[in-house]
Structures are given as structure tokens and as C-alpha cells.
Amino acid sequence: MIRLVVPGSIDQLTGGYRYDAALLKALQWSGVDAEAIEILNLDDPAELGLLMTDLQSTSPGPCHLIVDGLALARLHDLDPALLPRFSRAAAQVHSLSALVHHPLGDETGLEDEERQHLHALEAEALRHVDLIMTTSRHTSERVNALFSPQQTVVVVEPGVDRPPTLPKKEHGVGSQSLKLLCVASLIPRKGQDILIQALHRLPTLDVHCTLVGLLDRDPDYVRKIQGLIEELRLQNHVTLTGPLVDEALEQHWQAADVLVLPSWYEGYGMVLDEAAVRGVPVLVSTGGALAATFREGTGLQVPPGDIGALATAIERFARDSAFLASCRTTALAISYQQRSWEEAAAELCLALEILIPRNRRLDLFDSEWLALREPFDHKARAGNQAEQALKRWAQGLHDADRPLTVVDLGAGLGSNLRHLDACLAAESGGSLISARVAIDHDPAKLKALDQLPHTTVQAVDLRDTEMFKATIAAIINSEAATLLTGSALLDLVSESWISALLGVAGQHRAALFFTLSVDGSSTFSPPDEHDDVVQRLFNAHQQQADTPGPEAAHLLAALARSHHFEVIVDASDWHLDSAAGATDRQLLSKLLTGWREAVREQLAHEHFTHPDGRKARTGLQLLQLDAWCQRRMAQIRSGTLHLRLGHCDVLAIPGQPPDLSTY
Template identity: 40%
Template sequence: MTTLIPKRLVFIVAGALEQPTGGYRYDARIIAGLQAAGWQIDTRMLDGHFPCPDETAHAALDTALSACADDATVVIDGLACGGLPEVIERHAARLTIIVLVHHPLCDETGLDRTTAERLESSERRVLACARRVIVTSIHTRDRLQALKMTDCPARVAEPGVDTRDVQGTRVRPRECAGGPWRLLCVATLIPRKGHDVLLDALAQMTDLDWHCDLVGSLDRDPAHARDIEQTIFRKNLADRITLHGALDAAQLEACYAAADVFVLASHYEGYGMVVTEAIAAGLPVVTTTGGALADTLPAGAGCSVTPGDATAFARSLRRLMTDRAWYDSTCTAVLRARHALPGWDDATHAFAAALETPNTVGGRP
């Protein structure tokens, strides 16, 4: 009788895996999916500050890699390694290092030029050591190619959605909702997510009856979160906007169920998981064309405007709220689109295929 040797890998992330962001939720779902498929996963969560690492981060990654047996397969989230090329270079010869890139670190909104250039250079060195690169969107794959960060095209494993959400949610007829329009934005309060643009847009729409729920961690950039809170008061929107902070899964599901429209004014996304999650929940979307968002939003399921253009964002949202025929046609498109969304089983299969398909980028020949 032949005994199959389980597939094994080490999966390294920056900080706690349970953090409520798209990137961490992607990592967690992929890890869970691989485990369900028979993989043995050793998850290592690193202390320290990322992606501009402090000494704690440097030591944590070096310790995690030093503990890996020779020839071990190690998947590292790009946030955890993109700023630490010297550590990756030290271990690349004896490990099969695979880097998971959600978006290039240098594309983060709000970086000064020196920091952006340093991150671009360091991430290029890291990817040169990787035996394989996996990305979460075609846009990120193409962006890495444009930046000349990889010698070979990266493998794409796009996120999935919970199929129970697709089958269990129905688009709510607007006339049955009653009360103000419920707008929902799910995004960590960091500059890239464009909350300031969203607030500028909403301030142009105070003649309409609406309430907006902002859901997302306030801890990633506390100074920016305070600025957003102050802007809400300065624009006299405090009675129209609820700043929830991070919510658990049940609370977030309740927010999706209560909403009429999903709004996201991000300057840039490597994929934009919340957009597909909104579609799965049956919500029309108003967003931007920042990064992969231009491709993530299904045709007809909402509207995308140029990042940073609050007036265009307000105009599109106003039309959705005042033109009943357009709202109805958008809801119909959402219904069509959500049944075509891939599930997490599909995402896990794509990720496993990317792990198993030879595609040497750097590291050992």
C-alpha cells in the first residue's frame, strides 16, 4: 500500500492573520482552502513594522526563514518581505521562496518619492530571488512586468467569494427599503482608500436623503483616521455618517444586508475584493478605475470614475439614486454578474496550480 506524502509549505505573513483587510482575508482563505485540500501549512505571523521594516521585523523574518528546513517551500506575503531584500537574499539559495504580491509596495498612496523608490528597488531584489511569484489580479501581473520586477509573468490567483452569499442574498427592491438611502463603504482608513474623496462627494449630495456607513480599521494609520473623523465634522456630515471601525463577520454581513449601494473611492487597488463581495451581496457599486478596479467591477453593475474626482463620483452616485430606470438596470446587471463570480474553491485551485507549476523567476536554477 502506497502512502501519499502530504504537501507541505510554510506561509509567512506580516502581523496577525486575522486582520480585517482584503489582503489578510485572502491569505487566510487560501491557507484554509489548501489545508482542506490536504496541504500541511505552517503559518508564521511576524512581529514588527511593515513594509518599511524596523529591527523587530528584520529579526522576525530572518528567524522564521532560519527555522525552515533546507528545500522547504515558503510562501511569503509581499508585505512581509518586500522591504527586506537582504534577508531574502540570505536564504534564497536553500529555500524554495514563493512571493505573493497583492500590489507593488511602491504604488501605495501617500508615499514620498524617496520611500517609493526605495520600496521599488527592494521589492525588485526580493522578486529576483523568488522561485515563483503569485499575484491576485491580472493588473498586478502586468504592473510587475511594467516595473520590470520579474523576468517571467507572475501566476494569477484571483480572490473568490462565498458561494452561500451569492445564493442566499437577493437584491432588495428600493421601494421596499424605506427611509434614507443606505450607502456602505468597507475599507481600512488609510490614504489609498480615498475616504477624503468620498466625503467630498457626499458633501455635494446633502439635498438627498442618505446615510453612509464607513466600516474599516482605524488603527492602521491613526493620524489619517483622525483626519477623516475631523473632516466628517467639518463638512457637517456627522449626523449622516457612522464611522464603525472594524466589525466582525456577523456585523459586516448585517451592514451589507441593510445597504442599497456600495461606494469605494480608492485611488488604487491590486484587486478590490470588497467590490466582488458587494456584488455577491447584490449591491450596485460606485467606485473608481484605480488600479485593478477598472477590471474588477463587472460591466453594468455600477459605475467607475477617475480616482480623486469627487465631483464625478458624486454625479454617478446621484444618478444611481435619482434615476430609477438606471438603478433597476444596474441591479439586474448585479444579479447576472454575481452568479458568475468565482468561489474560494476556485481561488484555492488556482493558487495550488500556481504553486505546482514550474515557473522559475529567480533564486536557484
């Protein structure tokens, strides 16, 4: 579910609200459960309280909450605890995003002190969201430059609705009359005062300009515009209509020769796209995003606030009918490349795919998954070279009467410790392990280890490197040898975490045994043409956020050798056969479902962070991924799918560093 929080009614006729309303309508039309939450009075604590109650009581499950930038900073200003409460409301809000049309402090006419206050307020508010959505590349760059956010910033540009009919005549061609249309709220940022002064410089031309837009946003500015029109005697050349919609607005579009938008600043400028689909040339400033959203050949651009340049551009449109016709033809041609609002809605949904926090990697698997995979893990590890070498090392310690403490990192439900108990059984009976320490971030999982003999448990967030290092240092003592171990963990942690692990092990001469790290390889039978693409995307997903993923085991091995450890790397591949029984089929199904989620997340990441050439392929790749998953799931059900999934184990035994005094 997607819930869009806006201040006031979403039906207001500004660019930002029109974007919100059109996107919401497209989401609903596409079958997404989406609705607007309208906060009619941001200053009323009672209404905000009702909003929190609504979030906690009416959501049927987790939802994506998107707060329009117009409301975000105001909500935080009223109650700094409100945004964190949004993101945690009864654990039902899966994610909290901000939708920024343009930074609030970039509004025209603000005093420096107020501008700085708004920038600071917005920066603080944005700290509490999971994702920042913007409506243009310019706004994205501006947000990054102003606020340096830690979250991902994505661009979801607007779509455009095509008009019911195109103009039946080429306005202005062969005529001395030029009809200008400006569709924008009458506020200082839109620059209508500049436009009126430019018209005053063209007394010999037959030009008429219609100003369509809200008149209640800044009454003082509206009075200024009305005063200018009267002072410059332009009553016959300028008309203020107020806000118009539907057929009334379409009539003005049909009559217009040129759209004029002399804004000082725009977060996108949707009316440029709306002009293009109607074949209406444009005369716009270069303010804000307009420098980028303007399409070459569709009209003219002038610097914001430049009355002379604006007047000269109007004169060219009025006198050069061939140029006007050329701009109209180009606008119509380009308009067929513009996307619909449904495509914009699909891109927003894709943006939400990347919201799974990167620090959830150690929370990736639930207890059901851990229990399901345990027999396959044990079978894959049994008797490989690394395990045999581990047993010889442990037996040597036992023969020398030196105790061995095993510290299992990310212990989960204890699968690794149970396997090591069986592997390291003493020849004379009993175990080669003297003591066990199980470490995991989840205390609930650690409760399952209470039955293991000589085992202590510690709930530690392994993602906190300093806490992890301090915990290990406290466990290790000089009387006992120590084995730091982990299963299916290494490919989920960062490169810096692996370096910290080697630092601790090297300092205390602890051995390392990390098993079942994915190595980035797989073999499906029967093969499929999209296997390699899926594997590449899955591997890339595993390598996000300083995580080496499939390279982790070999990174650990290389670092261990540099610390003078004796290292053995050996395979521990899974072999899953859907014909072998229900357990294989269940594991294959859960595995492929996880792969699909990871690959979708990676496609979303690449879509928003790579050049446009890759963006064009995203939709096709999603369709191919879904089709690939459907084929593989059908093969699982029919008992015809076999999968070898590559894993490897790394054993590193501390050796003696070279005696540099002999050199």
C-alpha cells in the same frame, strides 16, 4: 507543503490579509498541507533567526515557501542574505515565491524619493524568488512594467464566499433614502475623504454612508476624516464603525443599497465580488485594478479623486430606482459565474507546478533512471545506418593511423561510451577509439567512469555555452580526429546551444554523433482517445525556453549540412512491452510518471500564459490526464501495454567546403 509568510497576524482585516487568510483556509479545506508563518516583529533579528530555524527543522520535506509582498521587501531590507537563505534552507525549501498584492511604491501619499526607494527595494527582493504571484492582471502588468522580472509572473485572482442569505428586499427601490456602504481601511489610498466631500454636495438627498474598516493604520488620516465630517456637518449622514466581521458586517451588507469604493488605487478590490454575490450595486473609481475588476452593468465607475463625478453618480442611484434595480439584478446574475476560494486555491497549486526551473533540464534524470534505460538505449541504436556509417568512418581513420578522440557530452554514468566501445571495436582487436573524454555537470556521476580505459573526466556545466565552447576547444588538437557525441541530450538543450555546438565542430572539423533524441512520436497499443493530446502537451513542454525538443535532431542535421557536413539521420525507437518482463514494466512506469509531471507542468504554463478560453479547459484536462495515466498504469500491471517511443540518431561527418576560388 505550502507555508505562507506574512508580517504580523494573518487575521488582520485588510484586503491583503483577508486574501491570504481565505486562500490558506481554502488550501487546508482542500486537503493541502498549508500553514501561515506569522512574523510578529520584522525588526527583531532574534525572531528572524527563529524563523530560519523553524524552516530548517520542522518541515517534513520539501515545501513551497510563499512570502507576502508586504514582508518580502522588508525582509530583504533588514538582511539581503535572508531571502537566498530561505530558498536554500537545509535544501528543504523546494521553491520561494512572492505574493504581490500591489507594488509597495504605488501606495498613495508617498514622496517621490520614498516611492523610488520602495520600487528599487522590491525589485531587488524579487530577484531572489522563483515565481511571482499577483492578485490581478493589473498588478501583473504593473510588476512586469516596473521590475522586468526574469521569473514567471502569474495571476491568482481571489475567490469569494457566498453569504448565508441574500437580501429579502430591494433596498432603495421606491424609496427616497439611499444607504451607502464603504468597506475599506481608513487610509489615504481608499479615498474616503473624497466620498465625504461628494456627500456634502448633495444636501437635498437623504443619503447615509457607513464607513467600515480599520481605524489604526493611519491615525492622522482618521482624524482628517472625523474633522471633515464635523466641518461639513455630516454627522447624521456618515457613520464610522471601525472593523467588523461575521454577523456584524453581514448586517451592514444586508442593509446596503450601494457599495462605494472611491480608492485612488487597488491591487484587486475584493469587496466588488463580495457585493456582487449579495446583489449590491457598486460605485467605484477606476483606480488601479478597479478599472478591470468592475463588471459592466453592476453599477457606475468614476475617475479617482473626482468629487463632482462621484456626487453625480450617487445622485443617480438615489433618484433612479429602475437603474438601481437593474444593477442589482445584473450583479446577482454575474455572481453565479464567480469562483470560490477553493478554485483560487487550486489555481495557486497549479502555479506551483511551473516552478521546476527551466535550467534543470540537464539534471532531469537520476542514476537509477540512467541505469534502467541503458539496455533499451543500446538495443534501439544497434546496427542502424548512422551507427554503421560511424564505424566505417572510424575504421578509415584507424587504417590511416589517425587517432580518434571521443568526447561524450552529458556522459552521465557512461552508457554512451560503453556502447561506442562495443560498436567501434577494431576488426583486428582492440578499439578504434584512442582516447575518451567524459564531460558532465555532476562529478558524482563521473566517478562511475574511472574504470574505462584511456578516459579522462571533466565536470563542466554544459548550460554555460562559453565554458562549453572553451572546454571543447582545449580538448581538440590537430593530430587527432574528434567525435563530439551525446546520448539523450540533444532534445534537452537550447537552439542557441546547438548552434554553438555546430560552431565549435565546424571550426575544428569535428564529427558529431548524437543519439536517442526524442522525435515527438509515439504509438501506444492499445490506443487511447487522449494519446494525441498527451503527446502534444509533452512535445510543447520539451520546446519551452528556446529548446527545440523533438525537433532538435533535425535542427542539428540542417545546421550541419549548411556547414558542409555529410549527414545521416536514422531511427532509434524504443519498443517497450509490459508483457516482456519486470524491466520493461519498470521503465514504462517511470516513463509515464515523468510524462505526467511534464504534461501537468505544461498545462500550468498554458493556463497562465494563454487566453481565458484555454484557462477554462485546464481543470478538465488535468482530470483527463490523471485518468489516462491510471488506465495506462493498469495496463502496465496487467501486461497489456506496448509502446513505441520515437527517437532518432544524427551522424555528421565533416566534409570539404567548396573551393570558391573556382567560381
